[in-house]
Amino acid sequence: MLYKIPLLLVLLFICNSWAAASSSGMTLEERVNETTLDNGLKVVVVERHSAPVLFALITFRVGSCHESLDRSGLSHFLEHMLGKGTKSIGTSNYKAEARIMARMEEAAREIRARQTALTNWRYDAFDAYTVKVKADLPLEAREQIGADEAIGLREVLTRLPDDIQELPEEWRKSEWMLADRKHNYWQMFKEIIALRVEMAELLERQKQYITESEPLDAIYDPRGAAMHNAFTTWDQTSYMVGLPANCLELYMFLESDRYKNPVFREFYAEREVIMEEMRLGENNPDEVLSDIFFAAAFDAHPYGRPIIGWRSDVGNTLRGDMEEHFRRYYAPNNCQITIIGAVDTKRVFALTRKYFSDWKPAEIAYEVTVREPEQRGEKRITVELDAEPQLYIGWHIPAAPDPDYYALEMMSNILSMGATSRFYRSIFTEKQLTAGSPYAYTGPGDRYSNLFIVDATPRAPHTVEEVETATYAEIDRLKTELVSAREMERIRNRMRAWELGRMRSNQWLAFSLSSSFAVRGDWRATIDHNRRMMAVTPEDIQRAANKYFTKTNRTVAYSVKKETPAVESESPEKK
Amino acid sequence: MKNVKLIYIFALVVLILAPNVEAKKPKRYQDVPIPTLDWKLPQHQEYRLPNGIEGLLVEDHEVAMVDFYFKFNAPPDPSDKVGLGEITAWALRQGGSVNIPGDSLNDIIEFTASGVYIWTDDEAISIWGNCLSEHLPTILSLVRELIDLPAYPQAKIDLKRGTMLEEIRRKNDQPQWVASREFYKLMYPNHPWGWETSENSLSTISRDDLLTYHNLVFRADGCVIGFSGDLTLDRALELSRQTFGHLTQSEEEIAGLPSLPPPPAPGVHYGHKEVNQAYIYIGHRSIRYDDPRRIASEIMNYILGGGGFQSILMKRIRVDAGLTYAVGSRFTTPVEGEGVFRAGASTRLDQSGRTLELLRKTIIEYAANGPMLEEFNKARDAFVNSYVWEYDSSIKILGRLVYLKWRHLPLDTPQLDLAAYQKLTRDDVKRAAQELLHPDDMLIVVVGDKSKMDRPLEDFGAVQEINLSQP
Known part of the structure; x- marks a missing residue:
């Protein structure tokens, strides 16, 4: 039996009655409760009693944009350190730990001073030499070292010659390599290894006082926590956790302690963890390209720097630098707590006062003042990677609440939201130039003037250039033709569905309310954002397209496959 | 649904009337009151x-x-x-x-x-x-x-x-995808x-x-x-x-999954990529869903490497040694056949021998001794108390119910599992570790550049090369 519905009938059937869609009949504005403590801490609550859980987010208005030039990565690094416990949690003897940590800090400072004196090229050469020394240790020694760093380093140290005559000939021949009139560089390098041995031993000593190395997880997880995590962007740093609703007071206790009395224990081990996180990114071709793309697009603004920072900056970061960054930005008057779920608002407010009132406010003098200078011509960057090609195009645009921003946001939806979008239809399905629909969005942050970005993956044999041309053709259409009423209404319907959909998700709602605070200082920005998006007209889009989508204002970055000769890898045990 | 709402209202009233929140702050987190979570399962x-x-x-x-x-x-x-x-x-x-x-x-x-x-x-x-x-x-x-x-x-x-x-x-x-794919x-x-x-x-x-x-x-x-x-x-x-309503039953047979091939021989497999980390996966076949040790295996793996920052692998290899950003393990128990036990980490090349050694050593020790009592207690509490998250959204409940019904598994599987977690002892988990982990029988997959490793990869067994040149 066939079951046919005439297409026209289906289309006629469709009309939307959004107003009736929310059963509570209350708008978001009516459902949000908020208070501000005397110290400036904002508390935002939405009650949702459909399940006995809550989702909580603590957001600070500090991200990688708020770092000085040679200390990139501090905000993200700090995010890692705020799970390491406090003066009373995670330790059996904080005072004893503090003494050990003070000596570690001195040793780290001494290492940094020596590394600086050695300069990178010399240090790298010496370091590669020690890796080789270690790899060449006899099997017996390798097995004895196993995974113990202190033993390994000590073993290596005994094998680094004192007499420079035993070092490679090309080093001895080079006048500047091992020593000059002021410094004995080789000696200095050996001191670094000795200091590292000392740091490994100090850490071992400190560990006898550490009762839990990630104590928040140790306490939350057995209580049934979910989604316990944190993230850093260019604009903000946020700490999240989902908990059974009976843990509300425990949450207040632990989180207030976390920001009032943190201890950055195991700092130097964590620095290595972050270097590993960074290497993961360095081996991900797409991340490499996007980092280079942003760096090329922004001459002055910190949106051009990777959130995780540059490797050499992070490698040189001391605990002292972090403490300074923490004092500067982690204050109640720079923070919002957002709690959504099966809670009683009055009780949340009372508990917040109970636990957070004695948190001291600070003067937050940090607004990024640098403005990206006007671009003087198209920038084009090519990157060679061990991967198939990828393309980024970006145009400088203003951030919210500039009226043009909303027209551009709307435009990004029209270009790439869903299978009915223009990019999907023309570039992906008709011309078949890409592996999927190119994606248009604004970024990398939201707080300061940013970029309108198109990200595309060419499909062989089509080239980056063909994709670029097709992209510009779609952009040019926006300059000359008005967007149809149906396309506009489709995006507006999607936005209405989003507004509705987030009312049934604690997490989604919390992210909306906290990122609005992060970007514009007030959760209400999300309401303002949606209202303004709804009001965008086709004429607004056309005007914005003509204003911002110029060749002069554009940065294009793409990767090409690096040509590498096939490597014959040696397998000594095979014949 | 009505009943459910009433229960929440009741629970809230209890919360509001219960101890005055303005009371003195507890000195230790252990003294913070945690009221009983009084709730009723949503019905379907x-x-x-x-x-x-x-x-x-x-x-x-x-x-x-x-x-x-x-x-x-x-x-x-x-x-x-x-x-x-x-x-x-x-x-x-x-x-x-x-x-x-x-x-x-x-x-x-x-x-x-x-x-x-x-x-x-x-x-x-x-x-x-x-x-x-x-x-x-x-x-x-x-x-x-x-x-x-x-x-x-x-x-x-x-x-x-x-x-x-x-x-x-x-x-x-x-490189990470490559290592994972080659392992499977x-x-x-x-x-x-x-x-x-x-x-x-x-x-x-x-x-x-x-x-x-x-x-x-x-x-x-x-x-x-x-x-x-x-x-x-x-x-x-x-x-x-x-x-x-118009769909009909059919006689035509739908092929099932073919039976599994025998497990591979242990050994080291190496794929060459010019990257600055080694991507390491080690492991072996696991058990099926219907194995009576499934519940114990879940907690066993949670403690070893599945439980985020609380896991032994994370603490030893990431937090304490700073050797990696990503480390963990999985122990899968598919309905249709043996799953995998797989532990993995990514790490800088000149520490990758050390990391692989530590990974292996940790598994060997755990397979011999199982968890400590405190580790076990925390893990079991985590499983028991996370039970609410099975029910925090109707969409999630829908997804689970349809899957269970389609698989012909009991729709109350979460409740049955909860009861089983509650009954579990440390000895069960220790036995699961001893019986289900086979550190001598592991496949080791490494993708990276072994010429820059701190130890010859051959220290870990005879190395077979994976060809990563384009097809």
Whole structure:
């Protein structure tokens, strides 16, 4: 039996009655409760009693944009350190730990001073030499070292010659390599290894006082926590956790302690963890390209720097630098707590006062003042990677609440939201130039003037250039033709569905309310954002397209496959 | 549902009247009161269509939206047509029906801010969707169109094939994917769980193959459908009948998964990539879902490497040694056959020997001794207290119920599992570690540049090379 519905009938059937869609009949504005403590801490609550859980987010208005030039990565690094416990949690003897940590800090400072004196090229050469020394240790020694760093380093140290005559000939021949009139560089390098041995031993000593190395997880997880995590962007740093609703007071206790009395224990081990996180990114071709793309697009603004920072900056970061960054930005008057779920608002407010009132406010003098200078011509960057090609195009645009921003946001939806979008239809399905629909969005942050970005993956044999041309053709259409009423209404319907959909998700709602605070200082920005998006007209889009989508204002970055000769890898045990 | 709400209100009243929150702050976190979580399981409803299709409903009127989830049995791809299921699902959804071509279908779905997603795996073809409740009849009529009168236009088939070929071209771009994929290929040679698409397999797939697949899978027997959100049982029944009531039972056999090949011999497999980290996976085959040790194995693995920052691997290799950003383990227990135990980490090349050693050593020790009592207690508490998260969203409940019903597993599996976690002892978990981990029998996969490692890879066994040059 066939079951046919005439297409026209289906289309006629469709009309939307959004107003009736929310059963509570209350708008978001009516459902949000908020208070501000005397110290400036904002508390935002939405009650949702459909399940006995809550989702909580603590957001600070500090991200990688708020770092000085040679200390990139501090905000993200700090995010890692705020799970390491406090003066009373995670330790059996904080005072004893503090003494050990003070000596570690001195040793780290001494290492940094020596590394600086050695300069990178010399240090790298010496370091590669020690890796080789270690790899060449006899099997017996390798097995004895196993995974113990202190033993390994000590073993290596005994094998680094004192007499420079035993070092490679090309080093001895080079006048500047091992020593000059002021410094004995080789000696200095050996001191670094000795200091590292000392740091490994100090850490071992400190560990006898550490009762839990990630104590928040140790306490939350057995209580049934979910989604316990944190993230850093260019604009903000946020700490999240989902908990059974009976843990509300425990949450207040632990989180207030976390920001009032943190201890950055195991700092130097964590620095290595972050270097590993960074290497993961360095081996991900797409991340490499996007980092280079942003760096090329922004001459002055910190949106051009990777959130995780540059490797050499992070490698040189001391605990002292972090403490300074923490004092500067982690204050109640720079923070919002957002709690959504099966809670009683009055009780949340009372508990917040109970636990957070004695948190001291600070003067937050940090607004990024640098403005990206006007671009003087198209920038084009090519990157060679061990991967198939990828393309980024970006145009400088203003951030919210500039009226043009909303027209551009709307435009990004029209270009790439869903299978009915223009990019999907023309570039992906008709011309078949890409592996999927190119994606248009604004970024990398939201707080300061940013970029309108198109990200595309060419499909062989089509080239980056063909994709670029097709992209510009779609952009040019926006300059000359008005967007149809149906396309506009489709995006507006999607936005209405989003507004509705987030009312049934604690997490989604919390992210909306906290990122609005992060970007514009007030959760209400999300309401303002949606209202303004709804009001965008086709004429607004056309005007914005003509204003911002110029060749002069554009940065294009793409990767090409690096040509590498096939490597014959040696397998000594095979014949 | 009414009862549930009453319970929450009651619980809230108790919370409000209970100890005065302005009371003195406790000195230690251990002294913070944790009231009993008093709540009642949300209820679902079941129904059955005359043609045998099983239906499930999770009613929830918070917002005027509906989610739906339909599952049909499906065969795995034939060995010479790997990718058939994936192409079928995509071309069905994007190709539309004879009456409503793909572009019109997308227009209706997206104009109403709805969603319809179709995908396959080795055993099922699944349809998930969501929409405003007022659009549900329209969206379901589209689903019926797709099932009854699929168009499968050649152009869409070719487009999907083209994008899959591009994926093949890019398959070695990310070293982490490479290591993970090669691990599974080695673990399940000549089996759907270890297959990957190739230019050859894609080139043999024709429109007729898609139609044959389609005609085989969309039928009443084995089909499970479910809804969650803003609709009543009457409406769910009526719409289910309209959409699926005409499907019939079929005699034609749907192939099941072939039986698993014997487990691979232990050894070291190395793929060369010029990157600055080594991507390491080590492990072996695990057990099936119906193994009585499944519950113990879950907690066993949680403590070893599944439990995030609380896991032994994370503490030893990341937090204390700073050797890695990503480290952990999984212990899977599929219904259809032995899963895998797999631990992995990524680490700088000049520490990768040390990391691999530590990874192996940690597993050896754990396999011998099992967890400490405190580790076990915390892990069991985590499983018991996370039980609420099985029920925090109607959509999540829908997804689970439809899956369990389709698998013929008890719908109250979360409750049964909870009871089993509560009964578990440290000795059970210790025994699971001893019986289920085989550190001497492990496959080691390393992708990276071994010439820059701190130890010769050969220290860990005879090395076999994985060819990563393009196909």
